[in-house]
Amino acid sequence: MADAATFVFDFDSTLVRIETLEALADLALAGCPDAASIRTQIGRLTDQAMAGELDFGEALRRRLALLPLTREHVATLAARILDEGTPSVRRNLAFFRDNPGRIVIVSGGFREIIAPVAERLGVSPDRVLCNDLTYDASGRVTGVDGTNPLSRAGGKAEAIRGLNLTGPIVMIGDGWTDAEVKLAGAADRFYAFTEVVRREPVVAAADAEVASMDELLHAEGLTGRWSYPRSRMKILLLENVHPAAVERLEDAGYTVDTVKGALDEDELIARIRGVHVLGVRSKTQVSARVLDAADRLMAVAAFCIGTNQIDLAAAADRGVAVFNAPYSNTRSVVELAVGVMIALMRDVTDKSAAMHRGEWNKSATGSRELRGKTLGIVGYGAIGSQLSVLAESLGMRVVFHDLTERLALGNARRLPSLDVLLAESDVVSLHVDGRVENTAIIGAAQLARMKEGALLLNLSRGHIVDVGALSQALGSGRIGGAAVDVFPEEPATNADPFDSPLRGLKNVILTPHIGGSTEEAQEAIGEFAADRLLAYLNRGDTTFCVNLPNVQLAEVSGAHRILHIHRNQPGVLADLNRALAAAGLNILGQHLKTDERTGYVITDVDRDYDPQALDGLKTVAGTLRFRLLY
Ligand SMILES: NC(=O)C1=CN([C@@H]2O[C@H](COP(=O)(O)OP(=O)(O)OC[C@H]3O[C@@H](n4cnc5c(N)ncnc54)[C@H](O)[C@@H]3O)[C@@H](O)[C@H]2O)C=CC1
Numbered sequence: 001m002a003d004a005a006t007f008v009f010d011f012d013s014t015l016v017r018i019e020t021l022e023a024l025a026d027l028a029l030a031g032c033p034d035a036a037s038i039r040t041q042i043g044r045l046t047d048q049a050m051a052g053e054l055d056f057g058e059a060l061r062r063r064l065a066l067l068p069l070t071r072e073h074v075a076t077l078a079a080r081i082l083d084e085g086t087p088s089v090r091r092n093l094a095f096f097r098d099n100p101g102r103i104v105i106v107s108g109g110f111r112e113i114i115a116p117v118a119e120r121l122g123v124s125p126d127r128v129l130c131n132d133l134t135y136d137a138s139g140r141v142t143g144v145d146g147t148n149p150l151s152r153a154g155g156k157a158e159a160i161r162g163l164n165l166t167g168p169i170v171m172i173g174d175g176w177t178d179a180e181v182k183l184a185g186a187a188d189r190f191y192a193f194t195e196v197v198r199r200e201p202v203v204a205a206a207d208a209e210v211a212s213m214d215e216l217l218h219a220e221g222l223t224g225r226w227s228y229p230r231s232r233m234k235i236l237l238l239e240n241v242h243p244a245a246v247e248r249l250e251d252a253g254y255t256v257d258t259v260k261g262a263l264d265e266d267e268l269i270a271r272i273r274g275v276h277v278l279g280v281r282s283k284t285q286v287s288a289r290v291l292d293a294a295d296r297l298m299a300v301a302a303f304c305i306g307t308n309q310i311d312l313a314a315a316a317d318r319g320v321a322v323f324n325a326p327y328s329n330t331r332s333v334v335e336l337a338v339g340v341m342i343a344l345m346r347d348v349t350d351k352s353a354a355m356h357r358g359e360w361n362k363s364a365t366g367s368r369e370l371r372g373k374t375l376g377i378v379g380y381g382a383i384g385s386q387l388s389v390l391a392e393s394l395g396m397r398v399v400f401h402d403l404t405e406r407l408a409l410g411n412a413r414r415l416p417s418l419d420v421l422l423a424e425s426d427v428v429s430l431h432v433d434g435r436v437e438n439t440a441i442i443g444a445a446q447l448a449r450m451k452e453g454a455l456l457l458n459l460s461r462g463h464i465v466d467v468g469a470l471s472q473a474l475g476s477g478r479i480g481g482a483a484v485d486v487f488p489e490e491p492a493t494n495a496d497p498f499d500s501p502l503r504g505l506k507n508v509i510l511t512p513h514i515g516g517s518t519e520e521a522q523e524a525i526g527e528f529a530a531d532r533l534l535a536y537l538n539r540g541d542t543t544f545c546v547n548l549p550n551v552q553l554a555e556v557s558g559a560h561r562i563l564h565i566h567r568n569q570p571g572v573l574a575d576l577n578r579a580l581a582a583a584g585l586n587i588l589g590q591h592l593k594t595d596e597r598t599g600y601v602i603t604d605v606d607r608d609y610d611p612q613a614l615d616g617l618k619t620v621a622g623t624l625r626f627r628l629l630y
């Protein structure tokens, strides 16, 4: 049988996320007046050596000579070096512990610092190849042991050869001295490790680049902490999603790309290949055509409440989960609705505009209080019912109409139809969702049923109102004023122009779809939606998913998890379990949840199985998507 590969790891910026010598310089130079200039010189020498521009041994000697380094400084760094582990190495300690005979550490760094890390990783001292510092009688560092090949240029290749390893040798590191090992013929493969630092010449000289231990193990066909390297999973976030989301997703190890504005269908089709997760807000249309072009897509997140911009059924039919943030901007919309109601009642915006033109018009005519007026809320969901509470506390009477049964809060009264509500209300506020059937539910006929001079608010979706009819009703004075935040056609970015028949009308407040645009709401949405995505990607949890059955799941522990999304048709679970049994997989736990369209089966199995056995599961009739998680 062929010998298994030996993995030879560099230390600085590979197994740990620091450059040892720079950390020692920080300690040795604390309080030194020339610290900044010495540090700059040391940093430059390190970079030159790592990029292959300066002989390594020469750079090491020059750097040590610049430093008043003592045994205490070295001991201080050694005491805290375990805290400096590279994140993906810390995640994959099991790989090191399970393969003690296959790991070597080779470094131009120093034994006192490397030893604690080697011990934690289970690497025996004879497989730790590094420099030994020399000290004078007072404990000051004088240099390194010059007989050690690692104190010289090309020393890594020589040191590795000295081990007389059999089988393939795989070198992993971030620096030029690591690339040299392969160039000198002392390694069969060289991976440029770029989790901590990415050096172009090193990447260019490598057989492949790996941005984490997970990618390395995946590239070498080995089992790591995760079933798939997260850094290879591409997340594309459009429409200026809050940085809190980017941070959360990147911290979890995923690769995130952002785009400031919305993309149109063709632009999105051009960008979607290779994307595993797409994040949008209200403007990007995720159509069946887009989903067809998506070859890797697993999930879409609407970083907002509305999901009418996403073809939910088409996504479900392709096994793509869709999430939103149903409550994170609710309060912001409600506060804006209250604000514009007061502003319309008091004609604030027209009066303010007149003042800016230098006109003083102090008059109470047409200005009214909210107190005692009737607010008609159309759509008594999260926003509508929250508005109901605030409006009552301002002294308004609240009536509402909803298609489904809703709990009337406070003294709010449910009305049997939209028409009755329109006839009773002094202010009508629309908070229905953006389903296609709601197109133009407020048109000329409905406006004609409203009280003379009543106010209309639309902070839901643009297509709900026929804006041509509204413009006529406002122009004729039939409707006393309107506040409109959403439009049938909205510019894709802030740089694009806006037009509407509502422009220039008296007592009309137009806002650029900012109902949910507060700092608080955007941050909360970013965090919530990112957490939902992570729960789905990392453990298969579909809580709050709007197009697949919701299943709440704990972290996978001591098992492998098989996620199977299928068309809801007879016999799928039986077929799946037959396939699991045929593959000899031992089931530890299983959940099935279905809706009228789709089924979702989660099966936790013993880790001990032949991975090829899983192929049979993908062929179960009705399968839409299959995923393995651990
Ligand atoms: N302007 C903005 O920035 C924002 C706008 N929105 C919009 O507000 C909408 C509502 O949000 P939520 O209250 O959280 O949604 P929700 O789903 O909790 O409530 C919507 C309610 O409308 C009802 N409904 C639907 N069609 C109806 C109809 N024709 N007649 C009567 N009732 C109807 C539903 O039964 C439901 O109770 C969102 O779907 C979104 O389109 C949401 C957030 C920010």
Ligand SMILES: O=C(O)CCC(=O)C(=O)O
Pocket (backbone or CB within 6 Å): 281, 282, 303, 304, 305, 306, 307, 329, 513, 514, 516, 517
């Ligand atoms: O500002 C946004 O992203 C859209 C807000 C919105 O309309 C929603 O949450 O549904």
